[in-house]
Amino acid sequence: xxxxxxxxxxxxLIEQGRSYxxxxxxxxxxxxxxxxxxxxxxGSWNGxxxxxxxxxxxxxxxxxxxxxxxxxxxDVDPIMVFDDNDKRVWDEEWGNASMEKEAAPxxxxxxxxxxxxxxxxxxxxxxxxxxxxVERIExxxxxxxxxxxxxxxxxxxxxxxxxxxxxxSQTMNIAQKHDLASELNLRPKQISTGLALFYVxxxxxxxxxxxxxxxxxxxxxxxxxxxxxxxxxxxxxAMKAAWSFYLLRLLxxxxxxxxxxxxxxxxxxxxxxxxxxKRIGQYFTAAQVSAAVVGLVSAGFQKMDGLQGLVGxxxxxxxxxxxGICVGIxxxxxxxxxxxxxxxxxxRTGWNxxxxxxxxxxxxxxxxxxxxxxxxxxxxxRWTLKDLWHVVIDWRVWPLFVMYFGVxxxxxxxxxxxxxxxxxxxxxxxxxxxxxLSAPIxxxxxxxxxLVTPFSDRFHNxxxxxxxxxxxxxIAGLLMTTYAGSIANPWPRYGGxxxxxxxxxxxxxxxxxxxxxxxxxxHGEVGVAxxxxxxxxxxxxxxxxxxxxxxxxxxxxxxxxxxxxxKSTLVMVGILCLSIFxxxxxxLLLRYVGNKPTGKQVSSGSSTSEGEGVIVDGAAxxxxxxxxxxxxxxxxx
Numbered sequence: 318x319x320x321x322x323x324x325x326x327x328x329x330l331i332e333q334g335r336s337y338x339x340x341x342x343x344x345x346x347x348x349x350x351x352x353x354x355x356x357x358x359x360g361s362w363n364g365x366x367x368x369x370x371x372x373x374x375x376x377x378x379x380x381x382x383x384x385x386x387x388x389x390x391x392d393v394d395p396i397m398v399f400d401d402n403d404k405r406v407w408d409e410e411w412g413n414a415s416m417e418k419e420a421a422p423x424x425x426x427x428x429x430x431x432x433x434x435x436x437x438x439x440x441x442x443x444x445x446x447x448x449x450x451v452e453r454i455e456x457x458x459x460x461x462x463x464x465x466x467x468x469x470x471x472x473x474x475x476x477x478x479x480x481x482x483x484x485x486s487q488t489m490n491i492a493q494k495h496d497l498a499s500e501l502n503l504r505p506k507q508i509s510t511g512l513a514l515f516y517v518x519x520x521x522x523x524x525x526x527x528x529x530x531x532x533x534x535x536x537x538x539x540x541x542x543x544x545x546x547x548x549x550x551x552x553x554x555a556m557k558a559a560w561s562f563y564l565l566r567l568l569x570x571x572x573x574x575x576x577x578x579x580x581x582x583x584x585x586x587x588x589x590x591x592x593x594x595k596r597i598g599q600y601f602t603a604a605q606v607s608a609a610v611v612g613l614v615s616a617g618f619q620k621m622d623g624l625q626g627l628v629g630x631x632x633x634x635x636x637x638x639x640x641g642i643c644v645g646i647x648x649x650x651x652x653x654x655x656x657x658x659x660x661x662x663x664x665r666t667g668w669n670x671x672x673x674x675x676x677x678x679x680x681x682x683x684x685x686x687x688x689x690x691x692x693x694x695x696x697x698x699r700w701t702l703k704d705l706w707h708v709v710i711d712w713r714v715w716p717l718f719v720m721y722f723g724v725x726x727x728x729x730x731x732x733x734x735x736x737x738x739x740x741x742x743x744x745x746x747x748x749x750x751x752x753x754l755s756a757p758i759x760x761x762x763x764x765x766x767x768l769v770t771p772f773s774d775r776f777h778n779x780x781x782x783x784x785x786x787x788x789x790x791x792i793a794g795l796l797m798t799t800y801a802g803s804i805a806n807p808w809p810r811y812g813g814x815x816x817x818x819x820x821x822x823x824x825x826x827x828x829x830x831x832x833x834x835x836x837x838x839x840h841g842e843v844g845v846a847x848x849x850x851x852x853x854x855x856x857x858x859x860x861x862x863x864x865x866x867x868x869x870x871x872x873x874x875x876x877x878x879x880x881x882x883x884k885s886t887l888v889m890v891g892i893l894c895l896s897i898f899x900x901x902x903x904x905l906l907l908r909y910v911g912n913k914p915t916g917k918q919v920s921s922g923s924s925t926s927e928g929e930g931v932i933v934d935g936a937a938x939x940x941x942x943x944x945x946x947x948x949x950x951x952x953x954x
Contacts, residue, residue, distance in 0.1 A: 323348040336368040362387070364397070454690050457683045461587050464678055466599050468651045469580055472543045474603035475641040476573060478611050479550035482637065483512060483566075484733040485615045485755075486630035488740070488748050495628040500556075507559050511566045512733055513865035516857045518570025523854030526575025527582060527846045531700070535583050535655055536675060540648040542579070545572035547641025554627065554635035578849035581829045585845045586655050586694050587678065587687075590837045591777040594830035598770030601826050605766065605818075608732060608759035615752045653678035658695050659685050693837075700843035708840050708847040716903035717832050717852045720784065723896030724824040726859020727791060727889045731758065731817055734868045738798065741881045742810040754811065758818035765822030773827050780831045781900040783823065788900075790820030792893050799886045824896075828852065835907075859892060 326345045330337065364384035383397040383405045400406045486497040487508065498508060530538040549569045556562050580600065584593045615633060622629040653675055654663060663674065679687050688695060708714070731738070735758055736751040746754070765787060773783035797813025832852050836844035867885035868874070874884045 323350070330367065331365065339369045342367050342369060454686060457679065457686050457690070458588060458592070460683060461678055461687075462596070462599075464653060465584070465587065466596060468648060469583075469600035470603045471644055472539065472648065473576075473580070473600050474607045475637065475644055476543060476546050476576060477604040477607040478637050479546055479553075479634070479641060480515070480569065480573065481608060481732050482611060482615075482630070482633055483508075485611060485736065485752060486633070488736045488751055489615055489633075490619050490622045490629045491748055493622060495622055495630075497562075497630060500628060500630075501558055501562055503559055503562065507562075509865045509868075511559075511562045513861045514563055515566045515570040516729075516860040516864065518567050519574050519857050520854045520861075522571050522574035523578060523857075524847060524850040527578050527850035528705070528843075530575065530579050530582065531842060531846045534669070534672075535579070535586065536648065536652040537672060539576070539579060539583070539652060540645050542573060542576045543645030543648060544642055545645075546576075547638045547643075547645055549638070550641055551635055551638030553638070554631040574854070575850065578829070578846070578853040581833060581849045581853075582842075582846045585833050585837055585842075587691075589691060590830070590833035590845075592774055593833050594774040594777070594826055595771045597826040597829055598766045598823065602763045602766050605759040605763040605822065608735075609756035609763075612735075612752045612755040612759075616749045619749065619752075649673045650675055656684075656687065656694060659688055694842075698841065700841070704840065704843050705847055708836065708844050709851070711836075711839065711848070712906075713835050713839075713903070714848055714851050716899040716906070717828060717835075717848070718855045719899035720896045720903070721825070721828045721852050721856030722859040723892040723894075723899075724788065724791075724821065724828065724859075725853075725856050726863045726892055727795075727817070728821045728825065729857075729860040730863030730867060730885075730889060731814070731821070733864055735814070737868060738814065738882060739811060741877075742798070742807040744877075758814050761815050761818035762822040765819045766826065769823035770826050770830075773823065773830070777834065780827055780834075781904040784827045784831075784900050785897045787820040787823050788893050788897050791817050791824075792820075792890050794818075794820060795886045795890050795893075799883050828856075831903075862892070863889065 323345060327349070330342065330345060362384045364382050366378070366382075380396065381399040383399050385393065385395055386397055387393050397405055483497065489496055491499070497503065498505070503511075526538075526542075546569065549565055549572060553565050553569075556565060581593065581597060584596055588596060611633075615629070618633040619629040621627075621632045624632065627635070650673055656678055657663060663669075665674070677684065735755040739751055739754050740746060769783060769787065773780060776783070794813045794816025797816060798810050799813075801809035801813055829849060829852070832849050833845055836848040840848070863885075867888060868882055874882055
């Protein structure tokens, strides 16, 4: 080795490729200068070994070692290997590492122990560093749950109550002619038109609202939505004619647009997409509880009929609206804003300096663990119109849209016309009995959400199955409501509605979660925001169908008798079959076409990527495998 430069001596050893004594190699390496900084290592490095006869080198050969990947000071893949296709991949048995702090030593893989290389690898200062226990990570996400989910549940409960109370107002105090139609002199077709106008605006403004949220503070935007919904809800107590009913329904659709997809987008700022199904299900139960509670409480509002010159449904709108305004204002303190990298403080410039500042979602070690586990959300490349266009033309939006179209159309149809459908099965029921009987439908809905959505997250490679089985239950329930029972015994038809409620529960959260899983890896933040808004917004065309064209909006189908609303329920069966078909098509296309990331890909590890993407954080690495029944109370691992 003629050169006295240690770096040149190392290169010379590599080029010669012969066998060496350990002392010869050690002498050269001891002469190398320290690196100028840890950041010098950032990047992908090829690996190799010197033929000294050491067992560690033989162990590396068995692993087909490719090198190391340094993504940052805190994010290191210590062992990259070549797979069967000679593709450079991460060896999950080694975990990931950090150049910052040392954790407990990691148990070496069995194939390395067999080579008796544990001593040499144990001295590698990078192996096992920064490895955080999964239970510690789960504790961080549980802290986020306590901060975010109750706020989302509350706001969704009130917004759902305000939005859906129109359905109940059609039968409240109907004997005294103080129902919505009698007070405003509305025909059934006009009520259907007013209900549909809400969804027209919802479809149009869903996407713009969600895109604005990505540019502004998500916390402030959610607060704006709830305050505006409360204001419009209160104004509905003052409706006096058809024009005011139409106007307020239009305005309600404009201001509430973006709330539902915005909540799904907001969750992806704090959780891996494949973990959002259970969380969406948790706050989605607010809609079911709201439908049940609003049905029960409406009996009380009917007792207030005539108080201070207001009829029962006017009191209902007024009080729900005022409470909604108060909750919307409280969200400015309650909800955390988007997470920032440790050490970075939120900007207080412009209009932000006039608004209250909420507590950070996490602080201290919790914030650092979250940063390392979900690094993708802290890297926010500013999206462009070109990025948005790539989302819009992505074929994966359209099967999800059809899935959502069917289930949300049936859900909104049942929500708006539950009491009307029940009355058609049993004309002897009183107004208060109708309100009380609508509540169990949504209790069944809630039970199904709590049962199914957690397991759909644990088996996230099978979203289509967890979607399709509940849809089949809905179809069975609708057929029972249409054909079961008799005039003397109408209760089997009511039982069919209970089945519909049970089947409805998990389908909407699962569709939104699947959207998150597919579009975050492919398109990043704008992918989640735009795709969830497109699926939710366009999917609500199903709501327009069921509120405007079916039931009271279909005069020949609304004729009293045994066959009343039969055609409407069969149309709903048809769109549900279309939803199942779309879920199957999506599964097949993802399997054979794939879900490879676009140029601005930021993560992987979802049920749809199947390892095709670049692993950028700890959460993506863990989510490559389904959790199954692991870490449940009966199966800790």
